[in-house]
Amino acid sequence: MRLLTSLLATSGCLAVAWYAAEQNLPAPVDATLRAQMETAASHYSAEILRDEWGIPHVFGVTDADASFGLAYAHAEDDFATIQDVVLATRGRLATHKGWSAIKTDYLVQWMGVWDAVNSGYQQRLTPEGRAMAEAYAAGINLYAVQHPDAVARALLPVTGKDLVAGFTFKTPMFYGFDKALGELLNSEQPLELAVAGDDALSWQPRSNLPIGSQGIAVAPHRSSDGATRLLVNSHQPLTGPVAWYEASIHSDEGLDMAGSTFPGSPVIIHGHNRDVAWANTVNKPDLVDIYRLRINPENANEYRLDGEWVEFERETASMTVKFFGPLHWTFDKDVLRSKHGPVMETEHGVYALRWAGMQESRTLDFMLALNKARNLDDFEAALRLQAMPSINYVYADRAGNIAHYYNAQFPQRIEGWDWSKVLPGDRSELIWQGYRPFVQMPKTVNPVSGLVYNANNPPFQATDGDDDPHVGLFPASMGIESVYTNRALQIEALYGDSVQISPEQFETFKYDADYHPDSYQLTGLNAWLSDAHERFVDTDYAAALEDLRSWSGSFAQTDNLAALAALTLAPFQAANSAQVADTLVDEAFRTAVDDLVDAHGQHRVPFGEVNRHVRGDLSLPLSGAADTLRAVYGGELNDEGFWENRAGDSYVMFISWPEGGEVQSRAVHNFGSATLDTTSPHYADQATLFANEQLRAVYFDRAQIERQAVRRYRPQQYSDSAAGE
Incomplete structure (x- = not known):
């Protein structure tokens, strides 16, 4: 690939690059650094209660306290993955992982992730969002200095900006930005960002591992017992940077969530509080535009736009790579930017890319608003922020409201062009600015049938009644996907045959393992x-x-x-x-x-x-x-004649509000809370439940959690004897 070739071409400067890299790498953890991190942590007060499954329940006075405690608890169970996520979003993963991560480090810089974060962290992110990010960073830092042997030399200190950058970098990957870029770079062997295994967050040949999700909500009048129900059933890799981690977080300022989250996230990503609940599913509208540029034959630093030659903006990306022992080499490569966006030079032409979320720095604000929503209006107010580039939301609340939102930042494109194809780069009217407003988002709210769902299908099939959005109301320029999954067909068939849906049916249908005849x-x-x-x-x-x-x-x-x-x-x-x-x-x-x-x-x-x-x-x-609906993704048979479950059903949560009652939930994780520690009793303590399609109680009220707690501590009180419990 041309990118790799150009990086290798810098080898004439390797000796100087090695010296500079070694001088600029942070020193190992010492007494001064530990004192600094402990001082920063002293501003937060969090208590962590672990139940018999090892699941952390975090309590704090402020929201920031809870974020600090969540970070510390997650680091106890999966510090290595959090560390990789932070290094990747900094464009520094190759300092730790070596050559396999160099393209990821270049991608972060090419995408302008840190330009967006540096310009938006103070100006666009709210003080509340910054406080959550900085508290989470303090929790990671405290754990790191308490466990210096696990810390990569390029990690400390983790900052709030690192966590915000993680959203800016990763969220476009959910709708397929990395795949679109990978096809442009290598159409014969497309690339994608690996999300599981030893090479997670490095670019790999496309796996063709189709990962989906489903969320289903039933209103009280459709339930046989008058309850409101929601299924949270996202399909993700079982390990790695986007594998689910279960927790609950509570504060006196209003955070009161149970559910699961990703490494590096200061909030719960899906689950419930006392009043509202939601499930996420991936949607993949066409949100990436590729423009072929015409280069000035007399000056390669210029491209044609509106009849004139325009000069590229030029930056330098630096990638430091670990080879062996203390040896690190630094490679420099230019990054060109046009009015459209960053530029990629390939063997078949020069292209610029533009995508939804390319300068987004407010995603944490959006997710915090979801966590603190108390009703349908609050939830929709969060969606109106338009700070999440994509992702469906299936919603339910204690008042009996249910909804599906085909959420995305839909570019304000002009009609009359096929935006799924390569566009001419010499016409400025094709360089869209801004996104369509929330009112134009496809959505299904409180349908007459009392059922909403999404299983990675188009939004025009969101209920088993006649209240779906009409396809003719949404222009082709929105790029809405058209593939109907087997899971969507099965949901429609299973639920559509039931006038009233019982609690037993709601659970049994989720584990359906059949293909629909029309799939x-x-x-x-x-x-x-x-x-x-x-x-x-x-x-x-x-x-x-x-x-x-x-x-x-x-x-x-x-x-x-x-x-x-x-x-x-x-x-x-x-x-x-x-x-x-x-x-x-x-x-x-x-x-x-x-x-x-x-x-x-x-x-x-x-x-x-x-x-x-x-x-x-x-x-x-x-x-x-x-x-x-019982989603399992393995692969080719191994030498022993079986394939190992790698993705699909992972964290599953059933949420309900009984008629006139308080929220209740049950859940199961694919493995357990101890992600990497093979010696922990929680390394695989939920695996048998998961395989047998069984659930366990989710503890949510403080008194209930205290009764079930087997370990209770504060991060600042860490002692070696507590490690691995």
């Missing part, structure tokens, strides 16, 4: 099966093909053909409803049969022997597969 997976497979007989009739695969014709469409762990079906369907999953060549499916089918026979002696294998939930010494059978 693109089954329609594609059936079309392939219709003429596959001729190609396999006189082969060793004929019997397996006939068996596959009889498959029920279920991924229950007892189904003997689900493994064969899942492996054969892989090309359809990767294509995400696009046309798939028969030759690709033929090869997937042959490989599926061969691999199953090699590993298990036959192609008919109980699905639970192949579909496994693995954590430490545990290996548990699972139902569910890609794009089922």
Whole structure:
């Protein structure tokens, strides 16, 4: 790739670069630095209560106190990931991870993440948002100086800006910014930002791992018992920088949330307080625009715009890379910027990019407003901030309101252009400014049917009644997605058959493991099966093909053909409803049969022997597969003949307000609260519950939490004897 080649071209200055890098890396933790961090932490007072599952419940006088305690608790359980997130958003991950992270460090600087943060931190972010960010940073710093052996040399001190930068950098990735850029750089082998595994937050060849989510809300008049219900069911990698971490946070200033969050987030990302609850699902409208620039043949520093040659703005990105031992090298590369946005030079042309959220620094304000919302008006007021580049919200509250919001920063584009294609870069009217107002956002609020949902489907299918937004009201320039997932079809079918939805149905439907007959997976497979007989009739695969014709469409762990079906369907999953060549499916089918026979002696294998939930010494059978409501994403079979669950269902939470009662919730995490500590009793203590599709109580009231607490402490009172408990 041209980016990599240009970085290597700087090797003539390596010796000088190594010396400069070593001189500029922060010193290891010493007594002075520890005293500074402890002094900063002394401004906060947080108490952490851990229940029998190790889940932290954080209490503080102020919201900032609670944020400080949340950071400390999360660092106890997953400091390494938080550290990687901070280094990545600084553009310094290669100082710790080495060469694999250099493109990520360049990307952060190329995107202008820190230009946005530095210009917006004081001017655009509220004092309340800054206080939360700085308190969270203080919590990380305190844990770091108490555990100096775990600290990368480039980490300390963590600042509030680091946390704000994390939102600016990561939120566009949820709607696919990294994939759009990866396709531009390498169309034959597109890249994306890895989010799980040892190379998390580095650029990798695209995995084609389709990660979804679902949120479902039922109003009181649709519930058999008059309760309001919400399912929180985001599908994420099970480990890494966007894996869920469960906590509750409480303060005397109004924070009172239970749910889950990501490493580096000072607030709960989805869950509930006493009055409102919400679930997040990824949406992927077209929010990235690519412009092909015409370069002056006589001056490569100029591009054509409105009939004139305009000079690029020019900056320098510096990437410091760890090679071995103390040896670090620094590479410099120019970053060009046009009126459209940052510029990327490729082998097939020069392009500028513009995307939703490219200068956004207020996302933490938005998320804090959600955490402190007390009714539907408060929730919509937060959405009106337009500080989150994308993400669907499925909402419910104690008053019985339910809603779905297809939230995004929709650019104010002019009509008449196909914004999904490369645009001419010489016309300034195509350089959009600002976003469409909240009133133009697709939304479904309190539909007559009493049901709203989203499973990564278009907003025009948001309820099982007739109150969905009408597609004709939303112009093509908004770039709203059009793929209907199997999960959306199944939700409509399951819930639509129930005039009244019981508590048992609400839970049972979530764990459905079937494909809908109209899903693109089954329609594609059936079309392939219709003429596959001729190609396999006189082969060793004929019997397996006939068996596959009889498959029920279920991924229950007892189904003997689900493994064969899942492996054969892989090309359809990767294509995400696009046309798939028969030759690709033929090869997937042959490989599926061969691999199953090699590993298990036959192609008919109980699905639970192949579909496994693995954590430490545990290996548990699972139902569910890609794009089922019981979402499980594995991959190719390993040498032992099974695939390991890597993404999908992770943190699952059921929330309800009984008629006239207080909020109640139950949940389960895919593994447990101790993300990395294999010696902790909470490393895998929820894995069996998760595999068995069971839930546990969520403790929310202070008195209830105190009764269940097995450890109670303040971060400043850390002692070595408490580590790992």
